Each structure stands twice: as C-alpha cells, then as structure tokens.
Amino acid sequence: MPEKSPRKVLVTQRFFDPESLAYLHGHGCEVHIAELAEGQGDADLSQAQLLALLADVDAWIVGHAWITAELLAQLPRLQVIARRGVGYERVDVAAVRASGKVATIAVGGNDASVADHALAMMLALGRRLGDSKARMINGDWAIALGSDLYGKTVGIIGLGRIGRGVARRLAGFDARVLAYAPHPDWNHARESGVQHVDLDTLLAESDYVTLHAPLLADTRFLIDALALNRMKPTAVLINTARGGLVDDRALLEALLDGAIAGAGLDVFLSETDSSYRATTEALLALPNVVATPHSGASTHEGLQRTNLIAAQCAVAVLNGETPPAACVIADGRDPAAVTTSLPQEVQP
Structure with missing residues (x-):
C-alpha cells in the first residue's frame, strides 16, 4: 500500500x-x-x-x-x-x-498585545517620552511637563475584544471610559465601568480617543477633519487598528494647527496607498507623534x-x-x- x-x-x-x-x-x-x-x-x-x-x-x-x-x-x-x-x-x-x-x-x-500597545502609546504621549529623549540627545535636559493618564476620560471606538481589553486596563488608572460602537448591532458588547455614548459625545469629552474598529466601507475615514475638530485641543488620538479609519492628511493638518495635542500611530494609509507616503513622513517628523511600524500585535x-x-x-x-x-x-x-x-x- x-x-x-x-x-x-x-x-x-x-x-x-x-x-x-x-x-x-x-x-x-x-x-x-x-x-x-x-x-x-x-x-x-x-x-x-x-x-x-x-x-x-x-x-x-x-x-x-x-x-x-x-x-x-x-x-x-x-x-x-x-x-x-x-x-x-x-x-x-x-x-x-x-x-x-x-x-x-x-x-x-493578539488581543492582549494590541491593548497593551494602545496603553503604551497613551502613556508615551502623555509623559512626552519621545520628545524628552530627543531633547536630551540634543543636550537639552530641561523638564518637559507631561500629563497623567490617571483620572482622564478615554474614548474607545469599537468595543470588541481589543477595545474591551483596553477598557479593563484603564480601570487601573481610575479613568472614565466612554465607548462608541460604529455599528448598532455591536452594542451588546458590554464591559464593566464603560459608558456607551454617541460619537460626537465621545469626541468632545475624551482626553484620549483610541480606535479599535475594523476597516469597512462605512468606517473608512471615520476620523476625518470634522471629527478631529470636535476633539479637545488637549486630546490625543491613538490608532492601533487600521490606517483607513483615519484621514491621515486631515490628521496632519489638525496636529500642525493645534486642533489636537498629539497622536499615537501604529497604522498608516500609506501601507496600502503610496500616495500618502509624504503624509506619513510628515507625521513621523512631528515631536507630538509616537509611531510604530504596524507592530502592535508583534x-x-x-x-x-x-x-x-x-x-x-x-x-x-x-x-x-x-x-x-x-x-x-x-x-x-x-x-x-x-x-x-x-x-x-x-x-x-
């Protein structure tokens, strides 16, 4: 045989x-x-x-x-x-x-890995870790005042497995956690201590906005110029999900204009659209941007x-x-x- x-x-x-x-x-x-x-x-x-x-x-x-x-x-x-x-x-x-x-x-x-990464970006931006190191390398040891994550309001867009993991981690920071589900049929995903709100409320009240939704036709550019202008000028945007959720050109403009305070980016539109390459390079050059090469799960x-x-x-x-x-x-x-x-x- x-x-x-x-x-x-x-x-x-x-x-x-x-x-x-x-x-x-x-x-x-x-x-x-x-x-x-x-x-x-x-x-x-x-x-x-x-x-x-x-x-x-x-x-x-x-x-x-x-x-x-x-x-x-x-x-x-x-x-x-x-x-x-x-x-x-x-x-x-x-x-x-x-x-x-x-x-x-x-x-x-990779739920836990990406949830950890999102928190790491919040902390790095709030405490100005990248900016501080760059200043020190250039001989400037003056203290750059940062901000606590403790007690802040964090808005989570997409409360799936990773979003819920972020919410659980934020409990240790006594954060107020808001959540918005881009699709109504996802609202059954509940997590203790999380307040479900509409997108406008989340954007207006959050000190940190973190994205954990999939990229679909109706979530593409969910964060556009209008959404960015609804955020606090002291707020920070975190994207460890998919590049297409954010209009990167609008984000660059918002950061340059001071419409928001900073961004933590693990994903970029230029990963799938080379016409955004210059935009990505401009974002990477900003001191109030923390960036990683789509490595949140790695x-x-x-x-x-x-x-x-x-x-x-x-x-x-x-x-x-x-x-x-x-x-x-x-x-x-x-x-x-x-x-x-x-x-x-x-x-x-």
Whole structure:
C-alpha cells in the first residue's frame, strides 16, 4: 500500500515559533517557510512569486498578502488560508467560498498585545517620552511637563475584544471610559465601568480617543477633519487598528494647527496607498507623534499565540474538521455557510 504523502503547509510570515512548527509536524504536515528578504512581507510578493510558492501546497499560513479570485483559481490543491491575524480586508471572502476553500483568522491571539500597545502609546504621549529623549540627545535636559493618564476620560471606538481589553486596563488608572460602537448591532458588547455614548459625545469629552474598529466601507475615514475638530485641543488620538479609519492628511493638518495635542500611530494609509507616503513622513517628523511600524500585535507572546491558532485552524481543515466558529470567515465546503456581516467576535 503506497505511503500517504504529507500535507504541505506554506508559511509566508516571519517569526514562526518552534512550538507552532512542532504542532504542524506532529499532525503530519510538511512545513515550508518562505524566505523573505530583509524588510519584506508577503504583501510585497508578486502573484507570480506567490503562485510559485503555493503550487503544491495544501494549507497557507499568511500575513498580509492579497487573497484574490485570480490567485485562488490557479491553486486547485490549496484547501485552507489561515491568517496570522484578525483583519481580513485583503481576503476576497466570496472568492474563497466560491472556490470551495476555507479562510480563517487567529481570533483571540493578539488581543492582549494590541491593548497593551494602545496603553503604551497613551502613556508615551502623555509623559512626552519621545520628545524628552530627543531633547536630551540634543543636550537639552530641561523638564518637559507631561500629563497623567490617571483620572482622564478615554474614548474607545469599537468595543470588541481589543477595545474591551483596553477598557479593563484603564480601570487601573481610575479613568472614565466612554465607548462608541460604529455599528448598532455591536452594542451588546458590554464591559464593566464603560459608558456607551454617541460619537460626537465621545469626541468632545475624551482626553484620549483610541480606535479599535475594523476597516469597512462605512468606517473608512471615520476620523476625518470634522471629527478631529470636535476633539479637545488637549486630546490625543491613538490608532492601533487600521490606517483607513483615519484621514491621515486631515490628521496632519489638525496636529500642525493645534486642533489636537498629539497622536499615537501604529497604522498608516500609506501601507496600502503610496500616495500618502509624504503624509506619513510628515507625521513621523512631528515631536507630538509616537509611531510604530504596524507592530502592535508583534510581541513574542502574541505571535506565538496567533501562530498556533493559525496552525490549529489549518490542521482542522486538512483533517476535514471545522475550526472554531469565531475563526472562520469563509467555508466553501458548505454552500449554506455565508458570512454576510462582521460578527462581534471578529472585531479587532
């Protein structure tokens, strides 16, 4: 009797940890990790490069590559696309379903990491950490007065898993926490000590506004020039969710004009639209901006969790099973399983 060939899994992400690799090996998978150039991500690979890597692959653990109908049509062997992350605006869900494949996300893996990152940005901006270091390097050791996070009002836009994690952390600062859900059907997400308000109230009363909503057609540019002008001139904007939630050009103007006091940015429009590159560079040059390169979820622990969840989802599909419902964004094996809207559990 011929020996059963191993299931082939391709990983196109860095920092795939030994434990997750061992999990795949232990479930009969042959794992190939793509060799990416320094600074390169799988979103930088051309379709031809992706097709060459994926030609004889059964499962794909992916980061930010675009999953298109054209790509999927040329990969008949591929059964499952497992995102090591939770956003899936780059996945053509309808095409996945039509191709009979399965697409999953790593729900719950990086919640704590991103929530920590949002708090870190609030503290860094309030205490002027980046500005103080830059002054000291230039020989200016004069004390730059900062502001406490303690006792402040923080507005959370999007109270999904990460937003709720931010709210819980803020309890330790005796903060007043306001929340706004961009979609009415998300209002069932409650957290102790959180006051649900409309967007105008949140913007007008918050000392910090932190974004934790997904990027959808109706949340794009949720924070535009009008929204920024509703904020306090002493307020700070934090975005660790998606670049398209904020009009970066309007944000730059608001910061230059003193309409708001500062911004903490882990995501930028220029990540997907190169015409915003100059805007990003101008934002990075400002002393009242704290910035990171879309690394809010990238801790050792967070990546280990998301790696393992993605691996578990891939193995489940290869075994003919169904991954946890919250992780499945498209299941083409079941024509009746249609994702029509973003469920609460899939919010960032």
